[in-house]
Amino acid sequence: GSLCLDISRRAVTHENQCETWFRSVNPQGKIPALSISQTGQVLWESQVILQFLEDSHVALGGEGRALVPLAPLDRAHMRLVVATHDLYLASPNCTQPGAFTHTQGCMYVPPPHSKHVTTRWIDRPTRAAKLRECWKQLDVLESLCRGPFFCGDDVSLADLTVFPTVIFFLFFTPRVFGWEDGAVFHGRPRLKYWFEEGMIALPAARRVHDEVTTALL
Template structure:
């Protein structure tokens, strides 16, 4: 039987879901190789990349010829296939369902609302050369604030992590999204002490893989003016 090849992943670490995939692979020590795709240079628009993912988005995973897109699916596949420590994606049905509940909610709330702040404060001004209207940013922050309150009330509650006593894929996807506005010098959790404590707990659980994956974002943050 042929030896299994290392998993290949195509990533741009300015992308929140890509960071989640890299952190998971590093944390679980799953053998892998990373192929960087620079979105800012349009490397995702090439015909070669389109053969892997017709949507021309990252991340993409290739495992022994099996191609998978979408971070949620990639993370769950890796957890199942490579027998990752059970806390990441529990086998017990009710505990697993709580992770699935968050990851389904994530795509309609945490992801778009945190990303919108980053897009308005960082990406659009870079693309257009003009600052975004303050009223648009304020509206986005209000929407994000409502999502953060729901995140606390529905998922974090009084437990250490979003789905219980241990870190799961839910925490990983969530933290990478909530870090994104850092790229514009904004810490969106500064008025949410419960989430701040949770963030510290997640960072501690992930050790060096967290800061490694976020190094590109930290460099952007260091160039930006802090938002009050």
């Protein structure tokens, strides 16, 4: 795009994440991580990386639209969407093995004693409560979606943050919980419009959708 940074991507498997070389990149052992070759500095945490890319775009005089709105209240709205996602759906974050899983993990973290268990698991009552929380937080996101994008007419970091999680909901809920296709959007017309008309119409977002869905299949 218009960002004058040379970025090369490296895919990392779950096995890689447990290896010592990756721990020296990100001591949390999580993806994403961004290594800056000029300085040797490494960044991790999605919001830190996104904000760095946004700041670089502005600092380098990048052309095109910024991904953070200008008006203070719009910026606050964007951060509210991000906080809703990161604190209530994507948390708790933890690096210890065991029953410490984020809310959205109810879709794909295996049950205890399953042959798929590696480091984490979720028992049945906990999974049910987490799924209920997902349902509630989707309603909160619905109420925060101004349309067509979360902050109105322009795409922002809020959209980039929520988009992959909604792809996960659409992919996993029919397969894991037997929901009918699109049930994620039942009673949520703004989220449906945002996803189907706003996001999918953006070529970069469509690419992410296709990449994530192909990887999950």
